[in-house]
């Protein structure tokens with residue numbers, strides 16, 4: 475099972491790479507990667523398991539965050555209307571998005587970032603994502619609200635983009651992990 479010590483922290487080059495698309499049909503290895511990332515998210519949201527293994531409660535995880543430079547990520551959360559999103563997706567891409575932007579008023583964090591970074595992260599408020607599910611079947615998702623933000627945060631990881639890259643006015647020093655922390 476994935477635990478926090480398998481999660482790569484900022485400063486590791488894999489978080490700044492552009493991840494490679496995966497071949498379809500999905501290999502057993504890629505299916506297992508998606509499944510293990512989804513399992514981590516579920517475990518991290520289970521109070522008993524999270525406490526037992528000291529997991530940070532996560533809603534999304536991208537393959538580069540476990541050192542796999544492939545275009546795979548998993549999400550496990552419910553949106554404002556209580557619709558559950560619990561899935562792994564392969565080769566996701568944004569096919570359209572609103573001009574209108576949206577942001578989490580308290581800013582964002584990241585499982586790969588062990589520090590608080592102030593500032594809102596502008597995102598598309600609505601977007602359509604196409605990709606392939608864990609069975610390799612094509613999927614199209616029309617997203618808005620919180621889940622749209624989660625997807626954009628994970629999509630950015632596949633392109634080596636960290637949430638704080640998008641915060642207006644952040645100095646370069648603030649964008650660099652302190653040397654002592656980039657273990």
Ligand SMILES: CC(C)(C)[C@H](NC(=O)Nc1cc(F)cc(F)c1)C(=O)N(CC(=O)NO)CC1CCCC1
Pocket residue numbers: 518519530531532533534535536539582583584585586623624625627628631
């Ligand atoms: C970095 C962290 C703060 C752990 C963030 N969680 C979160 O925002 N809220 C949360 C998580 C729960 F599991 C249950 C709950 F009620 C609230 C998160 O998982 N991510 C995912 C991530 O780092 N992916 O790479 C960061 C979020 C920032 C905006 C969208 C995803």
Ligand SMILES: [Zn+2]
Pocket residue numbers: 583584585586627631
């Ligand atoms: Zn993240």
